[in-house]
Amino acid sequence: MKFKIILFIIVLVLFVIFGVFLFLTFNNYKIASINNFEDCKTAGYPILETYPEQCKTPDNRTFVRIIAPKESLFNSSVTFQINESIKFPDGLSVTLLEINDSRCKQGVVCIWAGELAPVFALIYGNVGEIQQEIRLGYSTLKQLTQNNYIFSLDNVTETTATITVTNQVACRMDAKICPDGSAVGRVGPNCEFAPCPSDSSACYIGGCSSQICSDQKDIVSTCEYREEYACYKNAKCERQPNGQCGWTETAELKACLNDKK
Numbered sequence: 001m002k003f004k005i006i007l008f009i010i011v012l013v014l015f016v017i018f019g020v021f022l023f024l025t026f027n028n029y030k031i032a033s034i035n036n037f038e039d040c041k042t043a044g045y046p047i048l049e050t051y052p053e054q055c056k057t058p059d060n061r062t063f064v065r066i067i068a069p070k071e072s073l074f075n076s077s078v079t080f081q082i083n084e085s086i087k088f089p090d091g092l093s094v095t096l097l098e099i100n101d102s103r104c105k106q107g108v109v110c111i112w113a114g115e116l117a118p119v120f121a122l123i124y125g126n127v128g129e130i131q132q133e134i135r136l137g138y139s140t141l142k143q144l145t146q147n148n149y150i151f152s153l154d155n156v157t158e159t160t161a162t163i164t165v166t167n168q169v170a171c172r173m174d175a176k177i178c179p180d181g182s183a184v185g186r187v188g189p190n191c192e193f194a195p196c197p198s199d200s201s202a203c204y205i206g207g208c209s210s211q212i213c214s215d216q217k218d219i220v221s222t223c224e225y226r227e228e229y230a231c232y233k234n235a236k237c238e239r240q241p242n243g244q245c246g247w248t249e250t251a252e253l254k255a256c257l258n259d260k261k
Contacts, residue, residue, distance in 0.1 A: 092125025203245035
């Protein structure tokens, strides 16, 4: 009986050791299989309160949540969080690196009150591929011109900074072809293509005998009938190379008009 008890204890200890081994092996495999922030978050590991968020695994690896850069237009007020990047129409990327707090602490006698001063990193656009940094101050430097951009500080807190970026550089000289064959270029402040001509570019048939092609709707004329007016029934009223509305002079139209003379 005593031998059986000892044997049972040995088997039980071996079973526990084997179970612990399996658990550790599975857990290590689980940790090793984590390759990004989402995997780490799903596994239930702690999320650090940073921006962007970070997740830390038991083997001391840290994964940062990938956030696609936001986009904004020039001359629009935009708010940044620390480490947030925003892209502008010409490719300029602006990132808020930090906000320096030099404000005088309560109970301390200071020479000046101090301020919150955001520091931004600039790259691409007119800046090029070498990163530059600028520092704005709500009391000392609310506006700064750099690389033909104007950076204006609208508001700043301990965790966010709101700025407006203006592009002073001329837009690229490329053009867009509109459905009517005309071309439009880029215009400021965001260097977007100007709108294509709207219905104002359309041509209309009018007159008492539908003999007039013009850019005005429901145009009227005296009701005197001529035989050549019948030729316009199958003709095309549209913009001509000179930009004016008129009948397109096809061979058929010319022949019809000559017959009616």
